[in-house]
Amino acid sequence: MKPAATAHPHNPWLAHSVRITRTAPATPGVFTCDLTFDDAAVRKEYSYRPGQFNMLYLPGLGEIAISISGDPDLRDVVSHTIREAGNVTNALAQLPTDSSIGMRGPFGSHWPVEDCVGRDVVLVAGGIGLAPLRPVVCHLLTHRDAFKDVTLIVGSREPSGLLYSAEYEDWRAGGIDVQVTVDRADSLWHGKIGMVTNVLDRIPLRDAKHTILMTCGPEVMMWYTVQMALGRGLSAESLYVSLERNMNCAIGLCGHCQFGPEFLCKDGPIFCYDQVASILKIDDL
Amino acid sequence: MTSDSDSLLKLIAETRFAEDMSIGQLECLSRVSRLCMLSPGTILFREGDIEDNVFVISTGHIRLSMNVPGRGGVPFLTTGPGELVGWSGLLGDGRMTATATVTEETTLIAMSGQKLRDLCSSEQDLGYVLLKRVAQVLSQRLLSTRLQLLDLFAECRT
Amino acid sequence: MSLPVLFIARSELDQLIRTLADDGYQVVGPTIDQEAIVYGDIASAEDLPVGWTDIQEPGKYRLERRNDEACFGYVVGPHSWKKYLFPPVTLVASADRTKTGWQMSTPEAEPPRYAFLGVRACELAAMKIQDKVFLGGPFVDPTYQRRRSAAFIIAVNCTQAAATCFCTSMNTGPRCNAGFDLALTEIADGFLMEIGSEAGQALAARLTTAPATSEQLDRGTSARQQAVDQITKQMDTTGIRDLLMNNLRHPQWEDVANRCLSCTNCTMVCPTCFCSSVNEVPDLTGDHIDRERSWDSCFNIDFSYMNGSPTRNSIQSRYRQWMTHKLATWQDQFGSSGCVGCGRCITWCPVGIDLTQEVAAIRSSPSISPATEQVAGKSLEETES
Numbered sequence: 001m002k003p004a005a006t007a008h009p010h011n012p013w014l015a016h017s018v019r020i021t022r023t024a025p026a027t028p029g030v031f032t033c034d035l036t037f038d039d040a041a042v043r044k045e046y047s048y049r050p051g052q053f054n055m056l057y058l059p060g061l062g063e064i065a066i067s068i069s070g071d072p073d074l075r076d077v078v079s080h081t082i083r084e085a086g087n088v089t090n091a092l093a094q095l096p097t098d099s100s101i102g103m104r105g106p107f108g109s110h111w112p113v114e115d116c117v118g119r120d121v122v123l124v125a126g127g128i129g130l131a132p133l134r135p136v137v138c139h140l141l142t143h144r145d146a147f148k149d150v151t152l153i154v155g156s157r158e159p160s161g162l163l164y165s166a167e168y169e170d171w172r173a174g175g176i177d178v179q180v181t182v183d184r185a186d187s188l189w190h191g192k193i194g195m196v197t198n199v200l201d202r203i204p205l206r207d208a209k210h211t212i213l214m215t216c217g218p219e220v221m222m223w224y225t226v227q228m229a230l231g232r233g234l235s236a237e238s239l240y241v242s243l244e245r246n247m248n249c250a251i252g253l254c255g256h257c258q259f260g261p262e263f264l265c266k267d268g269p270i271f272c273y274d275q276v277a278s279i280l281k282i283d284d285l
Numbered sequence: 286m287t288s289d290s291d292s293l294l295k296l297i298a299e300t301r302f303a304e305d306m307s308i309g310q311l312e313c314l315s316r317v318s319r320l321c322m323l324s325p326g327t328i329l330f331r332e333g334d335i336e337d338n339v340f341v342i343s344t345g346h347i348r349l350s351m352n353v354p355g356r357g358g359v360p361f362l363t364t365g366p367g368e369l370v371g372w373s374g375l376l377g378d379g380r381m382t383a384t385a386t387v388t389e390e391t392t393l394i395a396m397s398g399q400k401l402r403d404l405c406s407s408e409q410d411l412g413y414v415l416l417k418r419v420a421q422v423l424s425q426r427l428l429s430t431r432l433q434l435l436d437l438f439a440e441c442r443t
Numbered sequence: 444m445s446l447p448v449l450f451i452a453r454s455e456l457d458q459l460i461r462t463l464a465d466d467g468y469q470v471v472g473p474t475i476d477q478e479a480i481v482y483g484d485i486a487s488a489e490d491l492p493v494g495w496t497d498i499q500e501p502g503k504y505r506l507e508r509r510n511d512e513a514c515f516g517y518v519v520g521p522h523s524w525k526k527y528l529f530p531p532v533t534l535v536a537s538a539d540r541t542k543t544g545w546q547m548s549t550p551e552a553e554p555p556r557y558a559f560l561g562v563r564a565c566e567l568a569a570m571k572i573q574d575k576v577f578l579g580g581p582f583v584d585p586t587y588q589r590r591r592s593a594a595f596i597i598a599v600n601c602t603q604a605a606a607t608c609f610c611t612s613m614n615t616g617p618r619c620n621a622g623f624d625l626a627l628t629e630i631a632d633g634f635l636m637e638i639g640s641e642a643g644q645a646l647a648a649r650l651t652t653a654p655a656t657s658e659q660l661d662r663g664t665s666a667r668q669q670a671v672d673q674i675t676k677q678m679d680t681t682g683i684r685d686l687l688m689n690n691l692r693h694p695q696w697e698d699v700a701n702r703c704l705s706c707t708n709c710t711m712v713c714p715t716c717f718c719s720s721v722n723e724v725p726d727l728t729g730d731h732i733d734r735e736r737s738w739d740s741c742f743n744i745d746f747s748y749m750n751g752s753p754t755r756n757s758i759q760s761r762y763r764q765w766m767t768h769k770l771a772t773w774q775d776q777f778g779s780s781g782c783v784g785c786g787r788c789i790t791w792c793p794v795g796i797d798l799t800q801e802v803a804a805i806r807s808s809p810s811i812s813p814a815t816e817q818v819a820g821k822s823l824e825e826t827e828s
Contacts, residue, residue: 194363
C-alpha cells in the first residue's frame with residue numbers, strides 16, 4: 001500500500017484558525033466582528049477585493065457566508081458586520097475577544113472599483129446592505145482623486161438601523177455626498193423619510209450614461225433602484241447588484257446557491273445587472 | 286411686477302414637474318401661481334383641512350405626516366424639489382390627507398386648485414399635460430409607498 | 444488507441460477480477476441485492492447478475508431470468524458510479540480543540556483504489572460530466588480527484604436497451620468510445636476486449652487472450668447493434684437550452700407539479716447530480732468535530748433559502764429548477780448537457796414522470812409570453828364574445 005499522502009496544500013475545505021480581536025454591537029441585532037489569523041504567514045498572504053466574502057466557521061455549529069466589511073488596504077484585521085439570524089451568528093455574537101474560530105476565503109466576485117476611475121459613482125445601500133459596500137467606500141476615500149462625484153445613499157427601516165452612522169461625517173469630510181433616508185421615523189427625526197429610490201430620483205447626475213452605480217440590499221430594493229437608475233439614463237452595463245442565497249461550500253460544488261445558471265458563491269455575489277436582468281423577476285427561481 | 290412674474294415663470298420652468306410643458310402652458314400656470322417662501326417649522330397645511338392650493342416645491346424639504354391618536358404625528362414621507370404636495374386640491378375634494386411641515390428653508394410654487402381645474406377644462410392641452418404629470422408623480426409615490434409597506438428591511442430587527 | 448481487439452474466454456473473467464484484486468484494487472460492479480441490480484463488491488464472476496435481465500418502464504423496475512447465462516445482459520440500475528467517486532457520505536474536514544484554539548485539518552487517508560467492472564457508455568459520459576464539475580472549476584474537490592485518478596475502468600458495451608434508455612438522443616452511447624482502460628463486449632462464449640489505455644494494455648498482457656477472429660468481431664458488432672435497435676425513447680434536444688429558459692412560466696410546470704412528489708429519487712439515481720450539504724458531526728467530548736458532506740437534493744424544500752424561508756416553496760419551482768438545471772443551465776455552467784440519457788430518473792420516479800415527455804410537452808405548445816398572458820387556448824377576442 002502507498003503511504004498516506006499529506007493533505008492537498010490548496011484543499012478548499014481547509015479553514016484557517018483565526019481569533020476575535022474585537023466584537024462590538026453595531027445596530028439592534030447587528031454586530032461587527034474583527035478577526036485576525038493565528039498564522040503570521042497566512043495573515044501576510046491574505047487579501048481580498050471589495051464585495052468578497054468569507055466562510056466563518058464555528059466548529060460544531062457550522063459555517064456562514066459573511067461579506068467582508070473592512071478596508072481592503074488594512075489587512076491585519078478582517079472585519080465582518082453580521083446580523084444575528086441563526087445558530088451560528090447568534091453564537092458568534094456571544095463569543096468573547098480572543099476566541100478561536102475558523103475562516104475560509106475570500107470567495108466570490110467583487111465590486112468593480114477599478115472601473116470607477118474617472119467616473120461619477122453612486123452607491124445605494126439598504127439595511128445591512130451597507131456592510132458589503134463599506135470596503136468600496138474605504139477604497140473610494142483612500143483614492144478619492146481618482147473618481148469624480150461620489151454619492152452614497154443609505155436607507156434603513158428606522159434611524160436606529162443606520163449602519164456605521166458614526167462614520168458618515170468622516171465620509172462627507174472625505175468627499176462623499178452621504179444622503180440618508182429611513183422608511184419610518186418619529187417626529188424627532190429631521191432627515192429624509194422614504195425609500196432610497198426617492199433619493200436616487202433627485203440626486204443631480206452630470207453624466208448619467210457614464211455614471212457607475214452599485215447597490216446592495218433586499219432584492220426588491222435593488223430591483224427598483226436599478227429601474228430608477230435606468231429611467232434616469234444610466235446604462236445597464238454600469239449597474240451592479242449583490243445577490244444572495246444560502247451558501248454551503250462557497251466553492252461552487254454543492255449547488256445550494258444556484259440562481260438560474262449562476263453559482264452565487266463563484267459567479268457572484270456581485271453581478272453586473274445586464275447579466276442577471278432576464279432572471280431577476282422570475283418568481284421562485 | 287413684470288420681473289416678479291418672470292422669475293416665477295422661470296422657477297416653474299426649472300422644476301421637473303414642468304418638464305415637457307410649452308412656454309404658453311407655463312405662462313398659463315404662472316398666472317394662477319404665486320411664490321411662497323417658508324421657514325423651518327411652518328405647517329403648510331393640516332390633515333383634514335380643506336386646502337385650495339396645490340404646491341410644487343422649488344427648493345427645500347417638506348415632511349408629510351398623519352395623526353394617529355396615541356402615536357401623535359407619524360411622519361411617513363419627506364419630499365423635495367420638483368415634487369408635488371397637496372394634490373387633493375386638484376384631484377380630490379381639497380381635503381388634505383396629510384399634514385405638511387416645512388423642515389428647511391423652502392420656496393414653493395402655490396397654484397390655486399380651483400383656477401387649475403378651470404384651466405384644465407378651458408385649455409384641454411394644458412389640462413392633459415398637467416394631469417399626465419400628476420399621474421406620473423402619484424404613480425411614483427404609490428410605488429414608494431408600496432416599497433415602504435413591504436417593510437423590506439424588517440429582517441434587520443431581532 | 445488503435446490496438447487490435449482481443450478475445451477472452453468467459454472463464455477468464457475471474458482471472459481479470461483476481462488480478463485486479465491482487466493489485467490492491469477493490470473490484471466493484473453489478474450484483475443483485477434486494478431484487479435490483481446495484482453496484483457492490485465483486486470477488487468473482489459469480490457475484491455478477493449472471494442470467495438476469497431488467498425490465499424498466501416509467502416508475503417500474505423488475506428483474507427477470509434470461510434464457511442464457513449472460514454476465515451483462517441488463518442495463519443500469521438505481522446505483523451509479525458516483526457512489527464511489529462522490530460518496531453519499533464523506534469526511535471533508537475536521538476540527539480539533541487545542542490549547543491554542545481550534546485546529547482544522549483535512550483527511551489524509553488514501554481512499555480505496557476502485558476497479559469499476561461493467562461501466563456503460565452513458566456512465567462513461569456521466570463520469571466525464573462529473574469530472575468537469577469536480578475537477579474543471581476554480582476549486583477542485585480533493586475526494587473526487589483522488590478516487591477518480593486511482594480508478595481502473597472496465598467498460599461494457601450494451602447489447603440491449605431498456606424502454607427507458609435514450610442515450611442515442613444525448614450522443615452518449617450505447618457504444619463505449621473512450622474514457623476506459625478496457626472495454627468488453629459480451630458474445631456467446633466470452634468477451635471481445637478493447638484496450639483503452641496503457642494501464643489496460645498492461646493488465647491485458649497478464650491475461651490469456653487471443654486476437655479476435657473476424658467471426659467474433661461480427662458477432663460483437665451485431666450484439667452492439669441490438670442495443671441501438673432496441674432504443675425506442677427519444678428526446679429532441681434541438682435548441683433545448685433556450686426552449687426551457689424561454690418558457691419558465693409555461694403551464695406545463697404546474698402540470699408536472701401536480702404529479703411530482705418532490706421525493707428526490709431522481710436526483711439520488713441520476714449519475715450526474717452533485718448537490719450536497721456539509722454538516723457538523725461532533726464526538727461526545729465536543730472537542731473533535733468532523734465535517735461530513737452528504738448528498739442533498741434541490742427537491743428538498745429548504746435546499747435554497749433566504750432569511751430563513753425557502754425560496755422555492757412549491758414543487759413546481761423545485762421541479763423546474765431540477766429540469767432546467769439538468770437540461771439547460773448546465774450547458775451555461777459546464778459546456779454540455781447534464782443528462783446522459785440513462786433513463787434512471789424515469790424508471791425510479793414513483794409516479795413515472797418522464798422528462799423527455801415534459802420537454803416534448805413544452806416544445807409542442809405555444810410559449811406563453813409574460814407580456815401577453817392569454818387564457819390558455821383562447822384568444823382575447825374569444826373570451827370577450
